[in-house]
Amino acid sequence: MAFIQLENVSVSFPVYSASNRSLKNRLIQSATGGQIRADTVSQRISVVEALQDINLKLENGDRLGLVGHNGAGKTTLLRVLGGIYEPNCGQVNVEGATVPLFDIALGMDQESTGYENIVLRGLFLGLTRRQIKERIDDIAEFTELGDFLNLPIRTYSAGMQMRLAFAVSTSVVPDILLLDEGIGAGDASFLDKARARLHRFTEQVSIIVLSSHANDLVRNMCNKAILMEHGRIVECGPTEEVLQVYEAQRENAKDRSKQAP
Structure with a gap:
């Protein structure tokens, strides 16, 4: 508990x-x-x-x-x-299990590809490699980044990096969610999709701490x-x-x- x-x-x-x-x-x-x-x-x-x-x-x-x-x-x-x-x-x-949805790019490497950073961020959040492998297709699809996932994330815009970090961070439902209202998820066309995912995510969490x-x-x-x-x-x-x-x-x-x- x-x-x-x-x-x-x-x-x-x-x-x-x-x-x-x-x-x-x-x-x-x-x-x-x-x-x-x-x-x-x-x-x-x-x-x-x-x-x-x-x-x-x-x-x-x-x-x-x-x-x-x-x-x-x-x-x-x-x-x-x-x-x-x-x-x-x-x-x-x-x-x-605790997931921080602030500084959500923490644990990501600018020289590594999007796919490699899915693994890095997943490990940072406490997932095993097997759990990451089971989620990687869903994460990739949610980001809508396509072939960019094969490129180093230093080539991404800030919005693209945020999409990737957000998708990985919300791929596992924790016991405790630490949330900063300042979190963004890229451009306006992506926000509604991100809000819906975040809403479903928070409904399943035991404890939420929100700074706002x-x-x-x-x-x-x-x-x-x-x-x-x-x-x-x-x-x-x-x-x-x-x-x-x-x-x-x-x-x-x-x-x-x-x-x-």
């Missing part, structure tokens, strides 16, 4: 040769993004605290929406759940939500309750900007 539990998880990134007392750093710290502090060992190193003391528990049937301003920590949290980032402290317990700026999408897909600010969870609960807090904050921010000289 799929299960996610995070206990006191924090993630920080060192920034070397940075001036900790610069005006730029102070401005960044007071705006969006994680908190910035000076490293206690070397004053030449700044540390961006991307996540701070995250506690989270998700079980079968949960659909969680991550909301907050750019730089609030949503993407970092998705990457921790996907095993891409290791926390500096705290415990991460994820049970079940589209509140309507969060309302339609999620039964829980968390609001993040500067790497922390500031609100957590039923979707509508959290979104009301988030929307009120955005309206207040708009009012303040209008009043500013």
Whole structure:
């Protein structure tokens, strides 16, 4: 059974040769993004605290929406759940096969052909070679890339690469789906086909974690939500309750900007 539990998880990134007392750093710290502090060992190193003391528990049937301003920590949290980032402290317990539908070209090689990258991406997602072989014809047909699959993907447009990565990533239904609304799937003519495949895909998943700026999408897909600010969870609960807090904050921010000289 799929299960996610995070206990006191924090993630920080060192920034070397940075001036900790610069005006730029102070401005960044007071705006969006994680908190910035000076490293206690070397004053030449700044540390961006991307996540701070995250506690989270998700079980079968949960659909969680991550909301907050750019730089609030949503993407970092998705990457921790996907095993891409290791926390500096705290415990991460994820049970079940996980597919990240963000950075979906991760694990692909520009010098390899489309067919070779189907294998590479499939292995990255945890498929065996036999499972990849069973799916390869369906993946190739879905991409609509034809003979281009015999060419190195460095010859592809960005849209063509996205088609290939999307087709491989949605060829296996995981227990846990990590989803970024910013995912694209190529040109407009391909989008309806991709949306239909993604809809069928998400219906079969046990747990979904969605990062989104589209509140309507969060309302339609999620039964829980968390609001993040500067790497922390500031609100957590039923979707509508959290979104009301988030929307009120955005309206207040708009009012303040209008009043500013």
